[in-house]
Amino acid sequence: MNPSLVNVLLMAPxxxxxxxxxxxxxxxxxWLSTQASSVLTGLAPLANDGANWQRLLGDARFWQDAASTxxxxxxxxxxxxxxxxxxxxxxxxxxxxxxxxxxLALLPWALPTTVLALGWRxxxxxxxxxxxxxxxxxxxxxxxxxxxxxSTWLFTVIADVWKTTPFVALLLLAGxxxxxxxxxxxxxxxxxxxxxxxxxxxxxxxxPWISLALLFRLAQALGVFDLVQVxxxxxxxxxxxxxxxxxxxxxxxxxxxxxSATLVIATxxxxxxxxxxxxxxxxxxxxxxxx
Amino acid sequence: MRSLLLxxxxxPLAWQLYTSLVTPEALVQGTGVEAGAYWTLxxxxxxxxxxxxxxxxxxxxxxxxxxxxALTLALAVPCAYGLQRQxxxxxxxxxxxxxxxxxxxxxxxxxxxxxxxxxxxxxNNLLALSLPYAALCLPLAxxxxxxxFADLPPxxxxxxxxxxxxxxxxLRHVLLPLLAPSLASTAILxxxxxxxxxxxxxxxxxxxxxLTLPPAIARIAGSSLFTVPYxxxxxxxxxxxxxxxxxxxxxxxxxxxxxxxGAIKG
Numbered sequence: 050m051n052p053s054l055v056n057v058l059l060m061a062p063x064x065x066x067x068x069x070x071x072x073x074x075x076x077x078x079x080w081l082s083t084q085a086s087s088v089l090t091g092l093a094p095l096a097n098d099g100a101n102w103q104r105l106l107g108d109a110r111f112w113q114d115a116a117s118t119x120x121x122x123x124x125x126x127x128x129x130x131x132x133x134x135x136x137x138x139x140x141x142x143x144x145x146x147x148x149x150x151x152x153l154a155l156l157p158w159a160l161p162t163t164v165l166a167l168g169w170r171x172x173x174x175x176x177x178x179x180x181x182x183x184x185x186x187x188x189x190x191x192x193x194x195x196x197x198x199x200s201t202w203l204f205t206v207i208a209d210v211w212k213t214t215p216f217v218a219l220l221l222l223a224g225x226x227x228x229x230x231x232x233x234x235x236x237x238x239x240x241x242x243x244x245x246x247x248x249x250x251x252x253x254x255x256x257p258w259i260s261l262a263l264l265f266r267l268a269q270a271l272g273v274f275d276l277v278q279v280x281x282x283x284x285x286x287x288x289x290x291x292x293x294x295x296x297x298x299x300x301x302x303x304x305x306x307x308x309s310a311t312l313v314i315a316t317x318x319x320x321x322x323x324x325x326x327x328x329x330x331x332x333x334x335x336x337x338x339x340x
Numbered sequence: 341m342r343s344l345l346l347x348x349x350x351x352p353l354a355w356q357l358y359t360s361l362v363t364p365e366a367l368v369q370g371t372g373v374e375a376g377a378y379w380t381l382x383x384x385x386x387x388x389x390x391x392x393x394x395x396x397x398x399x400x401x402x403x404x405x406x407x408x409x410a411l412t413l414a415l416a417v418p419c420a421y422g423l424q425r426q427x428x429x430x431x432x433x434x435x436x437x438x439x440x441x442x443x444x445x446x447x448x449x450x451x452x453x454x455x456x457x458x459x460x461x462x463x464n465n466l467l468a469l470s471l472p473y474a475a476l477c478l479p480l481a482x483x484x485x486x487x488x489f490a491d492l493p494p495x496x497x498x499x500x501x502x503x504x505x506x507x508x509x510x511l512r513h514v515l516l517p518l519l520a521p522s523l524a525s526t527a528i529l530x531x532x533x534x535x536x537x538x539x540x541x542x543x544x545x546x547x548x549x550x551l552t553l554p555p556a557i558a559r560i561a562g563s564s565l566f567t568v569p570y571x572x573x574x575x576x577x578x579x580x581x582x583x584x585x586x587x588x589x590x591x592x593x594x595x596x597x598x599x600x601x602g603a604i605k606g
Contacts, residue, residue, distance in 0.1 A: 052425070053426065053430075055422070055507075056422035056423070056425050056426040056430075057422070057426075057430070058422075059418040059419060059421055059422030060418070060419045060422040060423060060426070060434060062415050062418070062419070063415040063416060063418070063419035063478050063482060064419070064434070064437075066415060066471070066474065066475045066478065067437070067441060067475055067478055067479070069456075069475070070449065070453070070471075070472050070475030070476065071441050071444065071449065071475065073452065073456075074448075074449045074451070074452030074453055074456075075448075075449075075452075077452040077455070078448075078451055078452050081451075081452075136345060139341045139342060139345050140345075144342075148593060148596070149589075149592070150342060150345070150346070151592060151596050152588050152589055152592030152595075152596070153346060153349060153350060154345055154346070154349050155588060155592070155595065155596070156349060156350070156353065156585065156588060157349055157352075157353070159532055159536075159584050159587075159588050159595075160353075160536070160581050160584055160585075161535065161536040161538070161553060161554045161557070161580065161581075161584075162536060162538060162554070163538050163554040163555070163557045163558045164553070164554065164557050164576075164577045164580050164581060165352075165577075166558075167557055167558075167560075167573055167577055168352060168353075168355070168356045168574070168577050169352065171355075171356075171359060171570045171573065171574065172352060172355060174570070177367060177368055177570075179355055211348070211349075211352065215349070219596065219599050219600065220599070222596075222600055223599065223600035226600055264443055265442075265443045268443040268444065268445055269443070269445050271445065272445020272446070272447045272448055273445075274445075274447040274538070274539055275447075275538040275539070275554070275558075278558065279557075279558050293445070293447040293448065293539075296448075296451065297447075297450065297539070300450075300451050300454070301543070306451065306455075309451050310451055310452075313448050313451055316448060317448055320445070320448075324443070
């Protein structure tokens with residue numbers, strides 16, 4: 050048999066399953082977004098001339114959720130990259146028990162998000178959680194970490210940063226391991242300070258890994274669901290509702306599948322747009338540096 | 341620096357452990373409670389004998405995790421092998437597809453997958469969950485295993501071919517034994533993903549006794565918004581984390597090297 054045909058046959062089962070689970074749902078949701086499919090139609094699809102999309106454009110809750118999803122993704126991914134780099138540098142340094150340190154640092158990433166989100170709900174509890182106990186010890190009034198509409202999003206960001214920074218750190222650690230130690234030694238011999246080594250050697254060579262971590266985390270953060278559903282339940286006053294959570298509410302609570310599909314596709318388009326922008330920006334940069 | 345890192349990673353977890361081991365009075369009043377009424381195992385007794393008991397969710401998650409891991413490896417090994425030997429445009433297209441699907445947030449698939457589950461009668465079926473789970477894990481698994489295949493010297497397989505071994509024999513007797521470390525770390529990562537997945541389990545499973553751990557925990561959290569039994573919650577989170585804690589600590593080398601090696605070569 051033709052060797053290329055054998056390869057295709059070997060890859061086929063996996064690719065077919067991927068098509069069923071990734072491509073078909075996107076096509077199906079795109080089609081469903083042009084249909085009315087809710088309690089009113091008995092959940093049967095019925096063409097409605099783009100009414101879902103018109104509704105989306107005028108839906109203040111959609112625009113608010115889009116803004117808060119972007120805010121969540123931008124701030125948490127930025128923090129994760131900074132902290133992840135610091136964590137990777139610590140985990141890279143040789144020393145006794147480094148394997149154990151890596152495993153323990155990785156724990157928050159390995160445990161289920163819903164489980165940890167529930168844990169954070171208790172940490173943020175007003176008035177009995179540990180954070181409020183600390184405030185009380187300093188003589189301050191208890192703070193509603195999850196009940197203050199203006200600031201709760203920040204506390205969902207902190208929980209997300211805690212949970213996913215280890216993943217970023219692990220990717221960057223892979224990058225650090227690929228940098229030959231001799232390069233750093235030669236810079237040390239030239240009398241470069243740690244800060245200079247970081248700027249001149251480590252960061253430029255880490256760029257591919259930083260890009261990968263950025264793209265991965267950006268896509269995941271734009272689809273944030275587990276964390277906000279369990280930690281803040283989208284509240285208070287809808288201030289932490291993400292696009293994915295809104296889509297979920299439309300399908301499972303309001304039983305409006307057509308509009309839920311519209312939200313899914315709108316989120317998907319936003320995701321493609323942003324990751325494409327990130328990809329283009331990151332692709333051009335390395336060329337400028339090498340010139 | 342190291343102790344700061346450990347404090348940041350472990351303090352929230354330690355707080356859960358502490359919460360699970362003390363009485364509600366101790367949680368609320370702090371040091372004012374007398375020693376005898378401070379520590380307790382009551383929270384664990386409560387979640388262990390709840391209806392359904394927590395071990396039921398752990399068992400469900402373990403079953404789904406095992407099925408997903410087996411299915412993913414069965415599909416990913418041939419795919420990774422084919423991809424490694426394939427050249428040209430097809431290789432490039434498949435790799436790009438795998439990368440794109442690897443970063444895709446799974447929650448956007450929930451609506452259509454829910455309809456699929458209803459149409460095919462797969463809802464409330466634990467083993468059926470491993471179908472979408474395997475698909476979601478395949479991109480990472482194939483990329484990791486392809487990098488591992490690329491590491492094997494090509495002469496090895498040529499020699500086995502000259503001995504007259506066909507492809508399944510070469511895989512089973514020559515290539516896969518050498519890939520054991522990569523297979524192990526891939527399997528662990530797939531199991532972790534399956535153990536933690538939430539949106540699809542949430543929408544596919546509605547019968548309480550079939551819930552996997554993440555939706556079960558979220559359901560407990562949603563059931564009592566105002567009078568939250570945090571001690572029992574904490575006991576549930578500790579018990580739900582324990583299997584993974586053991587896996588991470590036992591296999592820490594495989595996990596770290598699997599992810600870092602795969603990222604370097606992938």
